[in-house]
Amino acid sequence: MSKEHTGQMRSGRDSRQTRVYEPINPLVKRGQAGKTATRTSPARQAPPVSSYRRQGANVNSPQKKKYPAAPQNRSVPARPSARAKKSKRRVTLALIIKMLAIKIGKNIKALFARKDKPQTSKRSEPVSLKTVIVASSCVVAVIGMLLAGYFLFQLEYVVVEGNTAYAAEQIVELSALTNGKHMLLCDLEGAKANIETNPYIQVMEIVREYPRTICVRVKERQEVAAISSQGYDVVVDEQGYVLSIGMGSDLSSLLRVTGMSQHGYQVNKPIGEASDIQVDSMRAIITNLKDYGLLDKMALLDLSNPLRVSMETREGIDIVLGQADGLGDKMKWIVAALPSIEISNDDGGVLDVSARSGAIYSPVQQEETLSNTNDDTLADENDTEPIEDDDTAKSG
Numbered sequence: 001m002s003k004e005h006t007g008q009m010r011s012g013r014d015s016r017q018t019r020v021y022e023p024i025n026p027l028v029k030r031g032q033a034g035k036t037a038t039r040t041s042p043a044r045q046a047p048p049v050s051s052y053r054r055q056g057a058n059v060n061s062p063q064k065k066k067y068p069a070a071p072q073n074r075s076v077p078a079r080p081s082a083r084a085k086k087s088k089r090r091v092t093l094a095l096i097i098k099m100l101a102i103k104i105g106k107n108i109k110a111l112f113a114r115k116d117k118p119q120t121s122k123r124s125e126p127v128s129l130k131t132v133i134v135a136s137s138c139v140v141a142v143i144g145m146l147l148a149g150y151f152l153f154q155l156e157y158v159v160v161e162g163n164t165a166y167a168a169e170q171i172v173e174l175s176a177l178t179n180g181k182h183m184l185l186c187d188l189e190g191a192k193a194n195i196e197t198n199p200y201i202q203v204m205e206i207v208r209e210y211p212r213t214i215c216v217r218v219k220e221r222q223e224v225a226a227i228s229s230q231g232y233d234v235v236v237d238e239q240g241y242v243l244s245i246g247m248g249s250d251l252s253s254l255l256r257v258t259g260m261s262q263h264g265y266q267v268n269k270p271i272g273e274a275s276d277i278q279v280d281s282m283r284a285i286i287t288n289l290k291d292y293g294l295l296d297k298m299a300l301l302d303l304s305n306p307l308r309v310s311m312e313t314r315e316g317i318d319i320v321l322g323q324a325d326g327l328g329d330k331m332k333w334i335v336a337a338l339p340s341i342e343i344s345n346d347d348g349g350v351l352d353v354s355a356r357s358g359a360i361y362s363p364v365q366q367e368e369t370l371s372n373t374n375d376d377t378l379a380d381e382n383d384t385e386p387i388e389d390d391d392t393a394k395s396g
Contacts, residue, residue, distance in 0.1 A: 153183045156212040162204065162219055171195055171218060183208055191216070199243050199268040224286055224295065225255040227271075229263060238286045240271045240279060255295065257282060259304025277306050281324035285309070292331040297338070308354070315342050322354025333359040 158177050160168035175191040192203045195218070205217045223243060227234040233251055235244045242265050260278055265271060272279030282303060289295040300312040309321040317338070321330060330353040337351055337359045349363040 150182060153211050155179055155181050155183055155186060155214060157214070159209075159213060159215045161215065161217045163201075165220055166198075166201060171201065171216060174198060174201075175216065177214060183210065183212070183214070186214060188214075197268070199241070223254055224290070225257050225282070225301070226251040227257045227260050227265075229260060229265065234265045234271075236271060238283070238290055240283050242267050242269055242271060255286070255289075255298050255301055257301045257303065259302050278303050281306055281309060284324050284327060285311075285321070288327040288331050292335055294331065294334060294338075313338070316348035317341060318348065318350045320350065320352040320354050326356070330354075337361060 155177065156179055158172045158175065158179075160171045163171060174195045174197065176194050177186060177191050186208075188206045188208075192206055195201055195203050195216070200221050202219045202221055203216065204219050205215075207215050207217075209215055221237040221241060221243060223235050224238045225236055227236060232245055232247050233249065234242060235246075235251070235254070236242055245265060245267055260282075262272060262276060262279065282301070285301065286295065289298060297313050297315075298311050299314045302310045302312075307323055309324055311319040311321065313319065319334060321327075333353045334351065341349065341351065341361060349361055352360045352362070
C-alpha cells in the first residue's frame with residue numbers, strides 16, 4: 001500500500017473522529033436530529049450517539065451499542081390535584097354542552113328548512129268498499145254499546161233497610177233519588193245529607209248494587225231522656241243527640257235529667273261536643289241503664305253534683321250512685337236489690353251503691369219511726385218538768 005493511500009486513509013479516520021454530534025432530544029421529531037449536527041464530511045452519516053454513553057468511548061468502535069439502564073432516582077410524576085380534576089370536568093362539560101347546542105341548532109334549522117319546502121301533494125288512493133263497511137260497523141258497535149250501557153245501568157229500585165217507625169217511601173222521598181237516572185250520576189253523599197235532615201234517622205250506609213239498585217241502610221234514633229233547661233225540654237237519644245226542643249209536652253215516659261249546666265242546645269246536633277263531665281256522665285249512665293234493662297224503671301237522674309249522682313225510680317226509691325265510675329258493678333247491685341225492695345216497701349227508701357263494698361239500703365219507715373219516737377220522748381220530758389215544779393212549790 002502506498003504512502004499516499006495510507007495518508008489518505010489516516011486523514012479520513014482523523015476526519016471521521018473529528019465529527020461532532022449533538023445529544024438526542026426526545027422532544028425533537030425523528031429525522032431532525034441529523035439536521036442540527038455539523039459534519040466535516042458529507043459522504044457518510046454516522047448513527048446518533050446517545051447522551052447517556054460513557055465519556056471517552058470510541059464512537060467508531062465496531063462493538064455493539066450498549067445503552068445504560070434508566071437512572072433509579074427518576075422522580076415519580078405527581079398526581080393531579082382536586083382543582084385540576086375539577087377544571088378538567090368543567091372543560092369536558094363545556095364541550096358536551098357546546099356539542100349539544102350545535103346539534104340542537106342543526107335540528108332546528110333542518111326543521112325550518114322542511115317547513116319552507118313546498119309539500120308535494122300525493123295522490124290519495126281510493127278507499128275500498130270493504131274498509132268503509134268495517135269502519136262503519138265498528139262505529140255503530142261502539143255507539144250501541146254506549147247506549148246499552150247507559151240504559152242498562154239506569155236506577156230502578158231504591159231499597160231501604162233498618163227502618164221501623166218511618167216508611168220506606170218517606171226515606172226515599174227524603175233522599176231525592178229518582179228512577180231513570182244513571183247509577184254513576186246518582187249523588188250518594190247528597191242523598192245521605194238529605195235523609196239526615198230528619199234528626200230521628202241516621203244513615204249507616206248507602207251503596208250501589210249494580211245494575212239497577214241502590215240500598216240505603218238506616219238506624220232510627222229513639223227518645224230516651226228529656227233534659228230540663230230554662231223551662232224547655234230537650235229530648236235526646238242515648239248518645240246525647242238532640243232530637244227536639246219544646247215545652248208543655250207529655251214526657252213522663254222518658255228519663256228526666258236535671259242539674260245540667262250546659263245551655264245552647266241545637267236540634268240535629270249532639271250535646272257537649274267538647275269534653276264535659278256532666279255530658280259524659282249522662283251518656284255513660286244512660287248506656288248502662290239500657291244495657292241492664294233498668295232504663296224504663298228510672299224516672300229521674302240528678303247531675304247537679306257530678307261527685308254524688310243520684311237517681312229515682314218510678315216506685316219512689318232513691319238511688320245514690322256517687323261518681324260515674326264502676327257503673328257495671330253498681331248496675332248489678334241495683335238489679336239484685338230492687339225486686340226485694342219493691343216488694344217489701346211501698347213508700348220507698350234509699351239505696352246507696354256509691355261504696356265499693358256493695359249496696360246499702362235504708363228504709364224510710366225506720367227513719368220516720370225513730371223521728372216520731374224522739375219527738376214523743378221530748379214531749380213527755382217537757383210535760384213532766386212543770387209537774388215537778390208544782391210539787392216543789394206546794395212543799396215550799
